[in-house]
Amino acid sequence: MKMKKKTLSNLITYAIVILAFVLCQWLIASGRMTRSLKGQMVPICVYVVMAVSLNLVVGISGELSLGHAGFMSVGAFAGVIASAWMAGAFAMENELLRLLLAMVVGGVVAGVAGVLIGIPVLRLRGDYLAIVTLAFGEIIRNVLNCLYFSLEGSRLHVSFNNPNLPGTILVNGPNGAKDVAKIATFPVGFALILFTLFVVLNLINSRSGRAIMASRDNRIAAEAMGINVTKYKMMAFVTSAVLAGMAGALYGLNFSTITAAKFKFDTSILVLVFVVLGGIGNIRGSIIAAALLTVLPELLRAFNDYRMLIYAIVLILVMLATNNPTIRGLFTRLVPQKHSGTEIVEAKGGAEE
Amino acid sequence: MVSFLRFLINGISLGSVYAVIALGYTMVYGIAKMLNFAHGDVIMVGAYISYCAMQYMGLPPIVSVLAAMVVCTALGVIIEGLAYRPLRQAASLSVLITAIGVSYFLQNVALLIWGSNPKNFNSVFSVGAIRLFGGELVITSETMLTIAANIVIMIALTLFTGRTKMGKAMRAVSEDKGAAELMGINVNRTISMTFAIGSALAAIAGVLLCSAYPTLQPTTGSMPGIKAFTAAVFGGIGSIPGAMIGGLLLGVIEILGKAYISTELGDALVFAMLIIVLLFKPAGLMGKPMREKV
Numbered sequence: 001m002k003m004k005k006k007t008l009s010n011l012i013t014y015a016i017v018i019l020a021f022v023l024c025q026w027l028i029a030s031g032r033m034t035r036s037l038k039g040q041m042v043p044i045c046v047y048v049v050m051a052v053s054l055n056l057v058v059g060i061s062g063e064l065s066l067g068h069a070g071f072m073s074v075g076a077f078a079g080v081i082a083s084a085w086m087a088g089a090f091a092m093e094n095e096l097l098r099l100l101l102a103m104v105v106g107g108v109v110a111g112v113a114g115v116l117i118g119i120p121v122l123r124l125r126g127d128y129l130a131i132v133t134l135a136f137g138e139i140i141r142n143v144l145n146c147l148y149f150s151l152e153g154s155r156l157h158v159s160f161n162n163p164n165l166p167g168t169i170l171v172n173g174p175n176g177a178k179d180v181a182k183i184a185t186f187p188v189g190f191a192l193i194l195f196t197l198f199v200v201l202n203l204i205n206s207r208s209g210r211a212i213m214a215s216r217d218n219r220i221a222a223e224a225m226g227i228n229v230t231k232y233k234m235m236a237f238v239t240s241a242v243l244a245g246m247a248g249a250l251y252g253l254n255f256s257t258i259t260a261a262k263f264k265f266d267t268s269i270l271v272l273v274f275v276v277l278g279g280i281g282n283i284r285g286s287i288i289a290a291a292l293l294t295v296l297p298e299l300l301r302a303f304n305d306y307r308m309l310i311y312a313i314v315l316i317l318v319m320l321a322t323n324n325p326t327i328r329g330l331f332t333r334l335v336p337q338k339h340s341g342t343e344i345v346e347a348k349g350g351a352e353e
Numbered sequence: 354m355v356s357f358l359r360f361l362i363n364g365i366s367l368g369s370v371y372a373v374i375a376l377g378y379t380m381v382y383g384i385a386k387m388l389n390f391a392h393g394d395v396i397m398v399g400a401y402i403s404y405c406a407m408q409y410m411g412l413p414p415i416v417s418v419l420a421a422m423v424v425c426t427a428l429g430v431i432i433e434g435l436a437y438r439p440l441r442q443a444a445s446l447s448v449l450i451t452a453i454g455v456s457y458f459l460q461n462v463a464l465l466i467w468g469s470n471p472k473n474f475n476s477v478f479s480v481g482a483i484r485l486f487g488g489e490l491v492i493t494s495e496t497m498l499t500i501a502a503n504i505v506i507m508i509a510l511t512l513f514t515g516r517t518k519m520g521k522a523m524r525a526v527s528e529d530k531g532a533a534e535l536m537g538i539n540v541n542r543t544i545s546m547t548f549a550i551g552s553a554l555a556a557i558a559g560v561l562l563c564s565a566y567p568t569l570q571p572t573t574g575s576m577p578g579i580k581a582f583t584a585a586v587f588g589g590i591g592s593i594p595g596a597m598i599g600g601l602l603l604g605v606i607e608i609l610g611k612a613y614i615s616t617e618l619g620d621a622l623v624f625a626m627l628i629i630v631l632l633f634k635p636a637g638l639m640g641k642p643m644r645e646k647v
Contacts, residue, residue, distance in 0.1 A: 064446065120632055127388060128631055131586045134579070135624035142621035161615060174617070265579065269453055276450045309461040315454035316436055323443040 010201045013284045017197065020291070021190045028186075036298060044294045045189025046072075046251040049196045051274035051290035052283055053243035056200050058272070059281030060209070061236035062216030063122070064130040067137025068271050071241040072248035073144060073263035074113045075106030079249025080177045080258060081149055081156070082106070084170050087181065089154030095183040103192070103249040110245020113140070114238040122233050137268055144260035145174045176259030177252070184254035192250060193287070196243050200283060203239060212236050277318060355490050360612045361605065366496040366565060368604020369503035373558040374581030375588070375596035376510060377551035383527040383591035384547045387445065390452040391432060392555060393578015394459035397571060399425045399556030400563040401467055404474055421556040429552025430545050438541065456575070463571040471570040474563035495564045502561060506554065507597055514593065519546055527591065580607075580620075583627050589640025598638060602626075 024041065027033040050072060057065045082105035086092045117136045124132055150157045152167025159165055163173060171177045203209045214222040215229040223229055252258045274293055278285030300307035321327050374396060381389045399421040406417035436455050440448045483492040514520035525533040526543045534540050562577055563569050580603060588599025606626055611619035630638060 058446070064449075120628060124631060124635055127382075127590070128586065128635060128637075130388075131583065132628055132631055135583065135627050138579075139621045139624050142618055142624075146615070146617045161617065273450060273453065276446055280444075280446060305465060308457060309465065312454050312457035312461060316451055316458065319443075319447050319451040319454065320436070320439050323440050323447055 006205055009284075010197075010205075013201070013287070014194070014197060016284065017190075017193055017287065024186070037295070040295060040298055041186040042184050042189045042250065042254040044291050045186065045193055046247045046254075047271065047274065047294045048193050048287050048290045049247035049250075050244055050271045051278065051286040052193075052196050052200055053240040053247070054271050055275045055278070055281065055283060055286045056203070056236050056240045056243075058275050059279075059286075060204055060216065061212050061233055063233065063237070064127075065133040065237075065240075066130050066265070066268050066272065067117075067133035067135075067140070068240075068244055069263040069265070069267035070117075070137035070140035071110040071113060071244035072251065072267070073140060073260055075103075075110040075245025075248025076252030076258055076263070077144060077147075077171060077177070077248075077260075078109035078245070079103060079106035080180050080252040081170055082249075083181060083183065083253055084151060084177075085154075085156055088151045088168075095181075096185075096188070099183045099185070099188055099250075099253060102253060103188075103246045106249025106252075107242040107246040110248065111238055111242040113245075114241025115234075118234050118237040118241075122230055122237060134265065134268075137263075137265060141260045141263060147171060148173050174259070174261075176257060176261075178257050180253060180256055180258060182254060182256055184250050189250055192246060196247075197283070199239065199243065203236075204283075208232060208235060273315065277315075356612075359490055360608050362490075362492055362496060364605035364608035365601060366499050366604070367608060368584075368601035369499045370558055370562045370565065370600075371577065371581045371584045371604050372503055372597045372600025373506060373554055373561065374577060375585040375600045376506065376593065377554045377558070378582050378585040379588075379590055379593065379596040380510075380523075380547050381551050382585065384523055385437065385544050387437065387448045388452065388582070389437075389551075390449065390578070390582075391455040391459060392551065393574035393576075393581070394456050394463075395425050395428060395432075395552050395555040395574070396559040396562065396578065397463060397569075397574035398428060398459060399559030400474065400569050400573065401463060401472075402556070403560045404472055404563070404569060407475065418557065418560050421560060422553045425552040425556035425559075426549045429548040429555070433545055433548040438544075460571045460575075467571065469570060471568040474567040474569045495561075499561045499565065502557060503597075506557070507593075510550075510593055513550075519543070523547060580623065583623065586637055587627050587630055589637030592637070592639045595637055595639035 024033070028038060028041075050068065054065065054068045057063055057068075079102040083098050083102040086098050086101060092098050117133075121129060121132050121136065146161045148159045148161075148163050148165055148169070149171040150165035150167045150169045155167070157165045157167065161173075163169075204213075211222070211227045211232045212235065214225065214227055215232055219229055248263075271290075274290040275286050277293065278287070278289030297307055297311060300310055374392065377392050377395075378389065381387065381392070402424045403417040403421040406412045406420045407414060412420065432455055436451050437448065440451060483497070484490070512520075514523060522533070522538045522543045523546070525536065525538055526540055530540055533543075558577075558581075559574070563573070581600065584599035584603040585596045586599070587603060588595030588597065590596075603623055603626075607619050607623050610622035614622065634640070
């Protein structure tokens with residue numbers, strides 16, 4: 001039986017993720033992994049999911065989003081509150097079940113936010129769309145700074161700008177949530193990556209995915225073919241928001257405190273850097289870039305003061321190198337032309353002119 | 354009533370700073386078609402240079418401002434030449450990421466040189482304040498100078514882009530790079546010049562910003578940078594009067610919103626206004642509507 005090229009490529013992606021997981025589990029079990037690196041495992045999973053979901057918007061749907069961390073923060077707070085509520089109201093002891101349900105809640109709430117934000121945002125084009133996603137990211141952060149949640153028995157209280165709530169405070173405005181039950185685990189993070197890959201890769205290779213990519217490559221031609229461009233762009237945007245929300249819930253439940261300040265504009269940019277360095281539209285590249293770059297500052301800890309500086313220089317040099325015609329020509333001669341993300345980048349660069 | 358006037362004047366003052374920063378954004382965007390995210394950090398560098406010139410070398414304020422302008426101009430031209438020029442043909446996302454890299458770079462270099470402790474920026478200007486309504490309404494010299502500087506810069510830039518040869522070349526390049534090159538315009542030099550002017554403006558903005566809000570640290574420039582960028586889009590990115598009006602409106606909305614609605618939500622209001630304006634005028638207040646061609 002001959003497999004389609006795309007199926008094979010997708011299987012390789014799954015295989016890489018599974019092998020990496022097995023390798024990490026082995027390293028942890030045999031005690032070869034340092035403590036600080038072990039603590040990075042869940043964040044790595046979170047950022048991989050964030051990068052893949054952002055790639056769906058930036059690479060596949062072709063819209064630059066600068067507010068992805070906003071969905072992550074919505075998911076994180078929804079997940080943390082849901083987890084505390086389930087523990088408080090139903091005395092749910094099973095941590096795994098609670099984590100999974102909290103992730104579902106985080107995804108749903110972020111998805112609703114995605115629909116509400118997508119309606120105005122997707123009417124705009126290009127750089128204007130980018131700045132509005134940035135604006136929404138900042139608005140979400142500001143609004144979260146004013147929200148207070150508390151739990152009284154099984155009743156959840158919410159208030160805006162009013163810290164005096166009955167019962168135990170769950171989310172305390174700008175101080176965020178404290179004493180969160182740290183129930184996130186690496187295997188669940190791994191499962192979330194697989195789920196994300198399953199959703200995104202199947203979406204890309206479906207009729208809807210082809211419609212999304214057609215809208216990216218030429219909006220007018222796609223519309224002329226009878227594709228409802230707004231609907232498909234919305235589909236990509238909301239799917240991406242849901243996945244980011246789930247990742248956010250996992251992230252929120254991995255730390256004992258969580259504040260809205262953690263999801264600044266810088267976080268959105270960080271994820272965007274993963275997507276661009278991994279190759280726009282290249283899902284496998286996003287996974288590798290996100291995993292490596294999350295670990296990189298940790299590995300550069302020896303340089304301490306200079307590590308962010310090195311990070312910045314690496315970023316600039318990689319961008320210059322990948323766009324340098326000489327180096328590019330050398331690279332294509334070394335590696336025979338393959339059907340991968342670079343093609344999409346070139347096609348996109350051409351379409352934007 | 355008096356307090357409203359006070360907030361209004363504070364808003365205009367903050368808005369003038371945003372407007373000067375936004376002018377840099379809008380000129381660079383209009384010509385190089387790139388979002389220069391490092392612009393906010395050039396502001397920070399300008400403020401630090403001015404601070405050092407006054408604090409360590411004891412230079413008079415006006416000289417320190419000039420020094421900051423010279424350093425920032427050089428910095429802008431160097432950044433453009435080393436980081437952005439090789440990417441002229443690249444996809445816009447690559448340029449954006451490079452700009453972000455430059456922004457991180459500047460912040461971290463500043464962190465290494467000047468440390469993370471905030472410096473207390475002494476106001477450059479001390480002319481004395483105007484007191485109105487029996488001393489209830491105080492207009493500080495910083496406020497007056499900021500507004501005056503804003504008006505002067507605005508007039509100078511309008512004359513420059515309208516009347517001089519270089520200004521005309523800039524407008525030609527922003528209209529159509531290829532055609533401008535065919536007309537004998539040196540596109541690279543024109544873009545360098547734009548970065549030089551934008552960065553010099555950033556240095557002035559840095560001094561003005563830190564005179565009004567005197568804590569100076571390596572991240573000082575990033576939030577005003579983002580807001581000024583918002584202001585540029587608000588007014589229609591690429592348009593000089595647009596940047597001006599966008600900056601002023603944004604400053605006034607921010608201060609009035611913080612005073613009358615909620616301190617926490619001042620920034621959210623600014624961004625909400627931007628979204629509302631873009632929904633009704635997708636190219637900003639003074640922007641030219643984009644036409645779609647097949």
